[in-house]
Amino acid sequence: MPNEAGGLRETLAQRGVSRRDFLKFCSAMTAVLALPPRYMPRVVEALETATRPPLLWLEYQDCAGNTESLLRASKPTVAELILDVLSLDYHETVMAPAGHQAEKSLMDTVEAYKGQYLVVVEGSIPTKDGGIYCTIGGHTALDLVQEIGGNAAAIITVGTCAAYGGIPAAAPNPTDAVGVRDVVKGVPIINLPGCPMNVQNLTAVIVHYLTFGAWPATDQLGRPLFAYGSRIHDDCERRAHFDAGQFVEEWGDEGHRKGWCLYKMGCKGPETFHNCPIVRWNDGTSWPVGAGHGCVGCSEPAFWDTMSPFYRRLPSVPGFGVEATADKVGLGIVAGVAGAFALHGVASAVRAKARPLNKTKVEVEEE
């Protein structure tokens, strides 16, 4: 049940998490949120004292991949506790009650904390044939997300399915699956796309909310700028090889063994906005490109259709290898590159326009 007052301090002590570890966590979260270090004391204070609302984790057309991402949080000591102390009242994959009892704990929270609880949605919502392609307890996902999500303080979508429809919405979208923003209106919705989302970003969003009482600023796709504000390509550790014209040409070739750029193998990093190269996965040890496979663009809407075939290279990525082209090609290519840049910009703008705008803009106030 919800922890109304009192903060994390006691819980942390009970579970053997040291003060030092807690401060390290707060410092890391301040960094992920791209806040100046002077905000750290505020993060610490908020996490220790803030009233924490109940959290309902709803699963619809999903594979539980985001739940896996949550449960395998590499630094569970504090991150998990944030969610724990948040009072995770409903999560089908991990909760003890089933059937009527599960439904009861869900509806109890909805009634007792109307307008105060947070909802996390994992998986898309099918709308075809009255929504029969996903039902829980005899209710359609569509009805459930509108009732439960519609009465929440805010909704956080985890994964590309809940954000934009994801794989069920890939052509030909047999169930007319959509993301939460298409069916729930009037509630702030923060999108954390990715396949799966990175739990570090989910934790950071919640920490931001607990610290400032507001949601982080987002882009036109509802994604927090701290996590989706820069291109994979621009933060990539292999970028120098792209600039130098050093590409993997074939799996297992010399370039692949040396960790060269994967652009020619179909990497979608130049079209994808996500903080994977910075935050990484598996305890911050690696990420797809670091492990030798191209980015598939999983945090972009409709990536299953727009980014596939995944092994086909992007047709016109701005920029050629500087070292490779400087002697050979000269100014003609430079003009071509400028053209490609312009085209790329137009294509991105058109793609962005195709999605409904629902810009949530909450700025962090200065002290």
Next chain:
Amino acid sequence: MAKIAIDPVTRIEGHLRIEAQVDGGQVTDAWSSATMWRGIETILQGRDPRDAWYFTQRI
């Protein structure tokens, strides 16, 4: 004779409904239903076969 239904079945991956016919304390018949469908087989048709692993991982 009574019929009971457990939906959702929790602590599993996916969506499951179990119905059981109970007769004098004994379950005499039972039905299970997977209550979610995405059509991944349909979505996979006509795609580059090299992409199949990435789609089917999401089942």
